[in-house]
Amino acid sequence: MTETFDVIVLGAGPVGQNVAARCRAADLTVAVIDRELVGGECSYWGCIPSKSLLRPVLAVSDVRRIDGAREAIGGPIAAPRVFGRRDRYVTNWDDSGQAAFIIDGLGAALYRGHARLDGPRRVAITTADNDLVVLDARQAVAICTGSTATVPDIPGVAEAKPWTNRKATDSSAVPPRLVVVGAGGVGVEMATAWNGLGANVTLLARTPALLPRMEPFVGEHVSRGLTQAGVEVHTGVSVTELHRPGGTGPVTVELDNGENLEADEILFAIGRSPNTADIGLETIGLSPGSWLEVDDTCLVRGVDDNWLYAMGDANHRALLTHQGKYQARMAANAISARAHGQPLETAPWGTHVVTADKQAVPQVFFTDPEAGSVGLTAQQAEHRGHRIKIVDVDMGETVPGAASYADGYTGHARMIVDLDRDRVLGVTFVGPGVAELLHSATIALAAQVPINRLWHAVPCFPTISEVWLRLLEAHRDTPDSQ
Known part of the structure; x- marks a missing residue:
């Protein structure tokens, strides 16, 4: 059978759901397709289970x-209870x-089924019962299919049956010895979790x-926090071969x-590959398995007639759930405007364009200590x-709220200032409890707040957020030509 919708969304994770929600709010008809669990990688094998662990x-x-609180705890963490908590947060992998x-x-x-493009504005779905359903899109097709963990092509890898983020987040047994390969966010977070x-x-x-x-x-x-917790950290090394006879x-x-x-x-946590290998890209002249290049409204480049969009991991602009959801909101605004014949606001920070991906991408890693940044590094x-x-x-030395938060608090903050515009270009924090500081930095960047106006944003005493006052004082008291 063939049905027609205004918008067809491939992928029912957070990104796809945001596209669907915004388009429905604009009175467009929407179809959403997924071949696995509704909620996607983030809900069941990514952000939600990892943070619950x-x-x-x-x-x-x-x-x-x-001091005084540490005496109230003793013994190891009750891993079975932690797994039970994780299972509740992922609703026992029930997506109903x-x-x-x-x-x-x-x-x-x-x-529910495997969706493939079948030419312009058309999607063919093969259901679990092997039925074929064909959908046509009046306005847009949105690719929100996410990505999959990359496993290296090295001798013995198949027989070794390595973990990826999926097994690392849904396992309910603690391995006595776990090797984690990867220096990025998944690697350091999973090393933190499983060591704990x-x-x-x-x-x-x-990397070094x-x-x-x-x-x-x-x-x-x-690295110092992991080592102090008992993790053995090796940098500048690569895995060349694995051996696990019989698997x-x-x-x-x-x-x-x-x-x-x-x-x-x-566990391999060495990168991601786009889930675009078998979604019919070849039927519209694109390369299967590729990251999809998009413009700032998330329209896929190289496709005529302004109908194909890609948001989230599929476009490789920022492989973060919150950024994918942001892209989905902006792209859905553009889809709705085009559908209703309205002009687009295409200037930076406009209603219909993705701007933050270039200037204000926040990221947090829940390690011990926590690490977070937004915007540009100095380099x-x-x-x-x-x-x-x-x-x-x-x-630890300058922020009273940090000293109150933890005895012997150790942490560091850096602010990158654009001297020509007197604006913040980037902020980085590392230390216990810094994750909740990051949104204030994100607002400063996204709103392009002048440094002299930030002096009037008064942090409460004694909180860790007083680091903002310390950063402004350091900026005032040191020469610009440092």
Whole structure:
């Protein structure tokens, strides 16, 4: 059978749901298609389960930093209870609630099955019963299919049955020995979580430092925190081969420096690949398996007639759930405007364009200590030609609220200032509890608040947010030509 909708959305994760919600609010008919669980990677194998595993670990660490409170806890974390908490947050991998939200809450049609483009504005769905359903789109098709963890093509990898983020977040058994490969967010967070749950964790990083895309001091703090917690951290090494005869028993991990490690499980957190290999891109002249290049309204380049959009991981602009949802909101605004014949606001920060992906991308990693940043690093700002000033603050030494938060608080903050425009270009925090500081920095960047106006944003005493006052004082008291 063939049905027609204004908008067809491939992927029912957070990004696809945001597209559907905005388009329905604009009185457009919407069909949403997913071949797995409604809610996507984030809900069941990403952000939600990982943070539910990490929160108990970080909570215990925070308590242990406070004299008088640390005496109230003893013994290891109850891993089975943590797994039970995780299972509640992922609704035991039952997506009926999110499916009901799409159907009843949004008034959209939900199709379950494998969707492929079948030429311009057409999508063919193969259902679980092998039925074929064909949908036509009057206005737009939105690709919100996300990405999949990359596994390296090295000898022995298939037999070793390595973990990716999926097994790392849905497992309910603590491996005695776990090797984590990867210096990015998934690697450091999962090393934090599984070490806290009782595994002996070894973290392997190909790069010289952890979290290499952030300011250098962040990786130093996170590496030190992991080491103090008992994680064995190795940088500048790569895995060359794996051995697990018969696919059971311990895994032997061969490294390029000639060393061998023994583990009960190995987790690869080395990157992501787009879920675009089998969605019919070849039927419209695009390359299967590619990241989709888009303009600032998320229209896919190289496709005529302004009907194909890509949001979230599929367009590779920012592989973060919150950024994908932001893209979905802006793109849905553009879809609705085009559908109703309205002009687009295409200037930066306009209603119909994605601007923050270039200037104000926030990211937080729930390690111990936490790490967060928004905007540009010093290196990135200099590379783009900005005349900058780097402002650094030791949070433990200068922020009374930090000292109140934890005895012996250790943390660092950096603000990158554009000297020609007197605006903040980037902010980075590392330290316990800094995740909740980040939105204030994001607002400062997105609103392009002048430095002299930030002086009038008064932080409460004694809170960690007083770091803003310390940053402004440091900016005032040090020469611009540092």
